[in-house]
Amino acid sequence: MEERIIAAGFGGQGVMALGQMLTYAGMVEDKRVSWVPSYGPEMRGGTANCNVIISDDLIGSPVVIEATTALVLNKPSLDKFEHSVVPGGKLFINSSLISTKSTREDIDVYYVPANDIANEIGNNRVANMVMLGAYLEATKMVGMDSIEKAFYKVFGENKAHLLPINKEALEKGAEAVRK
Amino acid sequence: MTVVFERTTGLTEVETHYCPGCTHGIIHRLVAEVLVELDILDDTIGVCPVGCSVLAYKYFNCDMQQAAHGRAPAVATGAKRVHPDKFVFTYQGDGDLASIGTAEIVHAAHRGEKISTIFVNNAIYGMTGGQMAPTTLIGQKATTAPYGRDEETMGMPLRMSEMLATIDGAKFVERVSVDTPANIRKAKRAIKKCFQVQLEGKGFGIVEVLSTCPTNWGLTPVESLKWLKENMIPYYPLGNFKSPEEVE
Amino acid sequence: MEKVLMKGNEAVCAAAIAAGCKYFFGYPITPQNEIPEYMARELPKVGGTFIQAESEVAAINMVYGAAGAGARVMTSSSSPGVALKQEGISYCAGAELPAVIVNMMRGGPGLGSIQPSQTDYFQATRGGGNGDYKTLVLAPADVQELVDLTIEGFDKADYYRNPVMILGDGFIGQMMEPVVFKDRSDVELPEKPWATSGTKGERKPNIINSLYLGAEELEEHNIHLQAKYAEMAKNEVKVESFGLEDAELVIAAYGTTSRICKTAISKLEKEGYKVGLIRPISLWPYPFNEFEKINDDCKGVLTVEMNTGQMTDDVQIALNGRMPSYFYGRTGGMAPTPEEIVNKVKEILGGDR
Incomplete structure (x- = not known):
């Protein structure tokens, strides 16, 4: 098994943290993992993306060219990475901000109204966790226990009070996929 | 028989390479005497520059580091941060400190590094053969200013002490000269005070010493002392620009 | 020891501190800014010192001073900044000072880009500064190897009294991977009787120097350095x-x-x-x-x-x-x-x- 993920959005949408949560959780489950960010001027409000690999075997290139999964949180990211997904792969689209549909028919596409769900919960900033919840439900890549452990690693113990709202976001995201 | 004069133990017995009449020897001796009088010679790390005093590591009788051109304050910073309880000084010329090493001296002062700098200003590059220094006077000839320094294209001579005195981290700044016995005694007092500023943990200190270069000035040693007095002191006024009492 | 997920730029710092490095002098440049930031945050906690120098040139010369004073010391930069450090690296090699220099390479020439590259291979392996000298150049391919080579790099630097370069690329610096730090609490750092730390009146002055004005003297020094490099070439190949x-x-x-x-x-x-x-x-x-x-x-x-x-x-x-x-x-x-x-x-x- 080798899961190669691209998570992309604009700066501030939390795609880096989303990727780190997955990476940590994979490590907690003793899988081989790597996380590589895009970095540079595009981090200042432009598009940001990170590559995550979760694998049973040694990881070769940490750069994801042929993704098994892409999570896109804004339109430019869909345009950029829609065709990076291998046939049979998965594409998660933040349908709150992306009104167009994917043209791909050889992959599984999930439309998740991540910002709408996040707003319903009461915090627009957890849209990334809604996307992650949807992804976890569809792939079962890592367990929720591991994600919880990862939460503390990524956000620090002093953000413990934010765990409930993040868990709720994960659950609502999962629900969106189950529908 | 009574001993009336002897070599300071602050200097090694190595014969210096300085030209006849050059005042580096006097300044070396003053620094060494102060190190001995303050009883810190055995707890001192000196840093010497590139320029005429490049070989000073052979002359000072203490641990020494030889630094790249202009970088002595950075090297001294590294040594002092590792050994905050040791006395650390740099000995630099005008090319080293006022030209290639301006960033290093300004920022060592700016950080308030607890180091002491002896800045020997003789208004010329000595070691490389008489090229123009940032401190070369207007009209003064140098091998790279064969028609004399011209303000229009070469700028006015740089007054480092005045400039450094504007920096908060610099706690002691004084310009002295070694052209007369009286001035030599004043120079020694300034060096001692500067070193005490470091020993008391107050911050960065510098003593600018106006010095001669008979060889590259093309003058005799005696003429050189006279030239220093008549040309350098009017442009580079002697005196204290800053001391801790004044700061506090 | 526990497995932790770390960015390469932070892992190299943690490795340095684990190796006993307490002094870091650096200057900001992308893509290695997490290194000075980590050191500024963590070194004071272990009684160490971080200085943001006024330039890369000053930083490497602070390294020279600290290494000459007997400390384990590191600096880091990325390609154009490492170009500026070449003066000091050459001086360290000439004066036989141990130090670790990290280069997280970016695109060049000139200001180039901030994206990953390996464009400083020649600069690192040929001796980027003046004179006949070599630095041990180690090129990790993952974050764990970055940690292991950095720790080993400090030991080798001390053993050979020579600068060691950790040559990473932007990916190695920015990538997060799990790492394990081996327990080094029982490792004792070597004595440095050659260092300048004040004579205390107990020995002759120590001198840190790369100047040999006599041609014969300098040739002799170079023969000594080459013998050292030959020993490194024999013992330090990793593949x-x-x-x-x-x-x-x-x-x-x-x-x-x-x-x-x-x-x-x-x-x-x-x-x-x-x-x-x-x-x-x-x-x-x-x-x-x-x-x-x-x-x-x-x-x-x-x-x-x-x-x-x-x-x-x-x-x-x-x-x-x-x-x-x-x-x-x-x-x-x-x-x-x-x-x-x-x-x-x-x-x-x-x-x-």
Whole structure:
């Protein structure tokens, strides 16, 4: 098994943290993992993306060219990475901000109204966790226990009070996929 | 028989390479005497520059580091941060400190590094053969200013002490000269005070010493002392620009 | 010890501190800013000192001063900044001072880009400053190796009294991977009786110096340095390789590029191509002898780098005309893709199978 993920959005949408949560959780489950960010001027409000690999075997290139999964949180990211997904792969689209549909028919596409769900919960900033919840439900890549452990690693113990709202976001995201 | 004069133990017995009449020897001796009088010679790390005093590591009788051109304050910073309880000084010329090493001296002062700098200003590059220094006077000839320094294209001579005195981290700044016995005694007092500023943990200190270069000035040693007095002191006024009492 | 997920730039700092480094002098430059930031945050906690120097030039000269004073000390930068540090690195080599210099390489020449590259291979392996000198150059391919080589780098720097360069690329610095730190609490740092720390009246003055005005004296110093480098060349070669005995083609690559090549090699294997790999871990000393293990029927060696082919010089020296040398690379911050490498290998070996 080798899961190669691209998570992309604009700066501030939390795609880096989303990727780190997955990476940590994979490590907690003793899988081989790597996380590589895009970095540079595009981090200042432009598009940001990170590559995550979760694998049973040694990881070769940490750069994801042929993704098994892409999570896109804004339109430019869909345009950029829609065709990076291998046939049979998965594409998660933040349908709150992306009104167009994917043209791909050889992959599984999930439309998740991540910002709408996040707003319903009461915090627009957890849209990334809604996307992650949807992804976890569809792939079962890592367990929720591991994600919880990862939460503390990524956000620090002093953000413990934010765990409930993040868990709720994960659950609502999962629900969106189950529908 | 009574001993009336002897070599300071602050200097090694190595014969210096300085030209006849050059005042580096006097300044070396003053620094060494102060190190001995303050009883810190055995707890001192000196840093010497590139320029005429490049070989000073052979002359000072203490641990020494030889630094790249202009970088002595950075090297001294590294040594002092590792050994905050040791006395650390740099000995630099005008090319080293006022030209290639301006960033290093300004920022060592700016950080308030607890180091002491002896800045020997003789208004010329000595070691490389008489090229123009940032401190070369207007009209003064140098091998790279064969028609004399011209303000229009070469700028006015740089007054480092005045400039450094504007920096908060610099706690002691004084310009002295070694052209007369009286001035030599004043120079020694300034060096001692500067070193005490470091020993008391107050911050960065510098003593600018106006010095001669008979060889590259093309003058005799005696003429050189006279030239220093008549040309350098009017442009580079002697005196204290800053001391801790004044700061506090 | 516990497995932790760390960014390369932070892991190299944690490794340095684990190795007993308490002094760091640096200047900000992308893509290695997490290094000075980590050191500024963590060094005070272990009684160490961080200084943001006024320039890379000042930073490396502070390293010189601290190393000369007997401390374990590190600086880091990225390509243009490491170019500025060459003066001090040469002085450290000349004065035989141990120090660790980290270069998280970015695209060049000039200001170049901030994206990953391997464009400082020559600068690092040929001695980027003046004079006949060498630095031990270690090129990690993952974060764990970055940690291990950094810790070892401090030990080697002290042992040889020589600068050691950790040559990473932007990926190595920015990538997060799990790492484990070995317990080093029982390791004692070596004594440095040559360091300047004040004579205390108990010994003759120690002098840190790279100046030898007498030609004979300097020649003697250089002969001494070369003998040291010869010992390093004998003892410090590090290399990973596989498949050399039956490879149709061998790829030579280091750092992140070697990982991309491994992905390409396993793709090629599935298509029936036998491709071996030589991954130099020490770029200087270079693992020349490893190339002798390549079978005689091999069609050649393909060097893959994120530059325009700097390592091919060493590959060709190693091959000594025995078989052809090929090159594939991307520059400017572009990384080669496994597919591009697969295609290049097929082009050399002739068509699809």
